[in-house]
Amino acid sequence: xxxxxxxxxxxxxxxxxxxxxxxxxxxxxxxxxxxxxxxxxxxxxxxxxxxxxxxxxxxxxxxxxxxxxxxxxxxxxxxxxxxxxxxxxxxxxxxxxxxxxxxxxxxxxxxxxxxxxxxxxxxxxxxxxxxxxxxxxxxxxxxxxxxxxxxxxxxxxxxxxxxxxxxxxxxxxxxxxxxxxxxxxxxxxxxxxxxxxxxxxxxxxxxxxxxxxxxxxxxxxxxxxxxxxxxxxxxxxxxxxxxxxxxxxxxxxxxxxxxxxxxxxxxxxxxxxxxxxxxxxxxxxxxxxxxxxxxxxxxxxxxxxxxxxxxxxxxxxxxxxxxxxxxxxxxxxxxxxxxxxxxxxxxxxxxxxxxxxxxxxxxxxxxxxxxx
Amino acid sequence: xxxxxxxxxxxxxxxxxxxxxxxxxxxxxxxxxxxxxxxxxxxxxxxxxxxxxxxxxxxxxxxxxxxxxxxxxxxxxxxxxxxxxxxxxxxxxxxxxxxxxxxxxxxxxxxxxxxxxxxxxxxxxxxxxxxxxxxxxxxxxxxxxxxxxxxxxxxxxxxxxxx
Amino acid sequence: xxxxxxxxxxxxxxxxxxxxxxxxxxxxxxxxxxxxxxxxxxxxxxxxxxxxxxxxxxxxxxxxxxxxxxxxxxxxxxxxxxxxxxxxxxxxxxxxxxxxxxxxxxxxxxxxxxxxxxxxxxxxxxxxxxxxxxxxxxxxxxxxxxxxxxxxxxxxxxxxxxxxx
Numbered sequence: 001x002x003x004x005x006x007x008x009x010x011x012x013x014x015x016x017x018x019x020x021x022x023x024x025x026x027x028x029x030x031x032x033x034x035x036x037x038x039x040x041x042x043x044x045x046x047x048x049x050x051x052x053x054x055x056x057x058x059x060x061x062x063x064x065x066x067x068x069x070x071x072x073x074x075x076x077x078x079x080x081x082x083x084x085x086x087x088x089x090x091x092x093x094x095x096x097x098x099x100x101x102x103x104x105x106x107x108x109x110x111x112x113x114x115x116x117x118x119x120x121x122x123x124x125x126x127x128x129x130x131x132x133x134x135x136x137x138x139x140x141x142x143x144x145x146x147x148x149x150x151x152x153x154x155x156x157x158x159x160x161x162x163x164x165x166x167x168x169x170x171x172x173x174x175x176x177x178x179x180x181x182x183x184x185x186x187x188x189x190x191x192x193x194x195x196x197x198x199x200x201x202x203x204x205x206x207x208x209x210x211x212x213x214x215x216x217x218x219x220x221x222x223x224x225x226x227x228x229x230x231x232x233x234x235x236x237x238x239x240x241x242x243x244x245x246x247x248x249x250x251x252x253x254x255x256x257x258x259x260x261x262x263x264x265x266x267x268x269x270x271x272x273x274x275x276x277x278x279x280x281x282x283x284x285x286x287x288x289x290x291x292x293x294x295x296x297x298x299x300x301x302x303x304x305x306x307x308x309x310x311x312x313x314x315x316x317x318x319x320x321x322x323x324x325x326x327x328x329x330x331x332x333x334x335x336x337x338x339x340x341x342x343x344x345x346x347x348x349x350x351x352x353x354x355x356x357x358x359x360x361x362x363x364x365x366x367x368x369x370x371x372x
Numbered sequence: 373x374x375x376x377x378x379x380x381x382x383x384x385x386x387x388x389x390x391x392x393x394x395x396x397x398x399x400x401x402x403x404x405x406x407x408x409x410x411x412x413x414x415x416x417x418x419x420x421x422x423x424x425x426x427x428x429x430x431x432x433x434x435x436x437x438x439x440x441x442x443x444x445x446x447x448x449x450x451x452x453x454x455x456x457x458x459x460x461x462x463x464x465x466x467x468x469x470x471x472x473x474x475x476x477x478x479x480x481x482x483x484x485x486x487x488x489x490x491x492x493x494x495x496x497x498x499x500x501x502x503x504x505x506x507x508x509x510x511x512x513x514x515x516x517x518x519x520x521x522x523x524x525x526x527x528x529x530x531x532x533x534x535x
Numbered sequence: 536x537x538x539x540x541x542x543x544x545x546x547x548x549x550x551x552x553x554x555x556x557x558x559x560x561x562x563x564x565x566x567x568x569x570x571x572x573x574x575x576x577x578x579x580x581x582x583x584x585x586x587x588x589x590x591x592x593x594x595x596x597x598x599x600x601x602x603x604x605x606x607x608x609x610x611x612x613x614x615x616x617x618x619x620x621x622x623x624x625x626x627x628x629x630x631x632x633x634x635x636x637x638x639x640x641x642x643x644x645x646x647x648x649x650x651x652x653x654x655x656x657x658x659x660x661x662x663x664x665x666x667x668x669x670x671x672x673x674x675x676x677x678x679x680x681x682x683x684x685x686x687x688x689x690x691x692x693x694x695x696x697x698x699x700x
Binding site: 042043046048050051054211214215216227229234303304306308315317321330332334338339342343346371 | 560588590595606643
């Protein structure tokens with residue numbers, strides 16, 4: 001007996017659409033409201049990052065990494081410099097490591113705030129967006145105080161950081177954390193436990209763990225499916241092994257493990273863990289230099305390296321090949337959002353059109369990083 | 373309007389149609405929510421809590437049909453350039469374009485090796501105001517919008533242009 | 536398993552497939568392109584190896600007349616070991632088996648490498664350009680790439696290469 005099929009319709013979403021988080025185009029084949037096939041088209045923001053890297057010196061690549069994942073620039077800088085330092089086998093001063101961790105975790109909070117705020121927008125809640133942007137601005141203020149930029153920092157350099165922390169940084173940062181910690185409860189009251197929000201997200205777009213691993217999904221999306229995998233814990237880089245923090249996992253509190261709500265909830269919990277890390281790092285922040293003396297022109301030894309770090313979106317990998325000259329032979333960025341988006345076709349199948357938006361929002365993609 | 377001033381009661385305002393239309397248009401330029409890249413995040417920050425664009429009459433619209441101002445926020449690539457043009461053509465007159473950030477203005481950091489980057493959005497659509505910066509701060513964007521308001525205010529839509 | 540043990544296992548299972556290359560690092564191994572699909576399936580399904588994560592696929596152009604390379608980074612979440620596979624391909628006819636159906640993440644990775652280098656992954660179900668437009672000319676990340684003059688009537692301005700000292 002064949003399945004009765006209505007007339008199928010092909011619908012085009014994007015590249016200009018408020019809920020595609022940038023310039024993503026989705027070609028959706030629908031049967032009424034039910035999505036039977038979904039094909040993402042990307043590349044509308046392909047800015048030739050890898051080509052640029054082959055034409056500028058190693059230091060000059062860092063500003064381009066900023067612009068790849070513009071929501072979490074610090075983490076992108078971090079990944080690149082960690083990879084470079086591993087390739088060159090240099091050890092940076094302890095103070096630098098602590099500053100980097102503080103900045104990366106602050107940026108993780110900022111990135112998650114943006115992700116959660118826009119996710120609220122996607123499913124029809126406008127107010128949480130304003131609340132989260134209010135607090136995100138405070139983090140940007142801290143960054144501005146430290147390095148002068150609001151969004152693209154170029155703060156972490158190979159061998160150190162560009163500026164030392166400003167005077168009174170500890171007080172300002174702790175002040176922010178004390179302010180921010182109770183706000184998470186406010187978000188929960190406002191968005192997380194909202195009946196409509198739960199209806200829109202719980203049990204929607206379930207991503208089973210084996211499918212997630214097969215599709216290379218990483219970061220909060222993978223942990224939302226209940227897989228305990230965090231590069232910070234499992235392949236510790238920098239000084240993450242010195243801190244105590246938990247890895248929040250999706251538990252299917254309101255639905256099935258791996259649904260959109262779990263991915264959202266993991267992000268909320270991760271903000272709390274980041275606060276913990278920052279508090280510990282500020283407590284032990286040592287004095288000292290913020291730049292390791294290295295030659296002005298970086299010439300790493302011949303060779304190649306692949307290293308991944310944990311960005312707010314997942315495993316951010318850099319593949320760097322050096323031929324001994326001051327210009328990289330090849331820099332490849334393995335972007336976490338790229339792989340997460342490739343799984344959309346699999347998980348969004350069979351859901352209603354409006355759920356596709358909810359699923360897409362829960363994957364937290366940044367197009368700059370996908371297209372590079 | 374010297375002669376007519378104070379001739380009527382307090383709640384009557386005398387103005388030329390041109391100025392009135394200019395005033396109405398300039399104080400409510402709804403903008404097209406059109407984020408391309410990094411600058412879009414700053415555009416969102418400008419529209420959100422702290423900077424609050426709505427206080428100068430700007431409301432984000434997600435359809436080009438409802439918008440007066442297109443803020444091109446971010447890098448325009450070759451693949452996107454044709455779409456940008458199409459979206460501009462879909463907007464109803466009068467329409468204005470703000471090029472936000474150095475990428476939209478000239479290709480920005482990608483001007484040299486970006487084979488796939490359009491070196492300035494003014495190649496495909498006419499631009500009214502350029503806002504420099506990478507990315508521009510929200511204050512800079514607001515400044516650009518105020519400049520655009522001045523420009524709209526100065527227009528004389530009903531006056532026949534001398535040839 | 537250490538990289539050497541993985542190499543030995545592969546050599547035992549697929550004799551003659553591993554190429555000795557002294558330029559490579561310890562965790563890298565070069566394979567012949569012939570049996571790649573079988574080897575990849577083995578890498579994933581063999582309980583002792585069980586590489587469940589394909590981390591990254593990188594294309595590399597080794598220079599003027601040199602071969603193109605397709606490099607794969609694998610990681611096993613179960614055994615916590617890693618390996619990098621290097622496959623060299625003829626520049627004029629770069630063809631290698633697709634592993635898209637073994638690791639689904641390979642789908643987009645391979646499309647990207649195809650887009651940037653023109654490496655053809657045989658057996659890929661949907662091998663199209665992914666980042667550049669469909670009608671783009673040339674393979675951008677090859678070292679001898681020159682950007683096209685115009686695209687749909689839009690001039691791509693040529694800016695003179697500045698020499699880095």
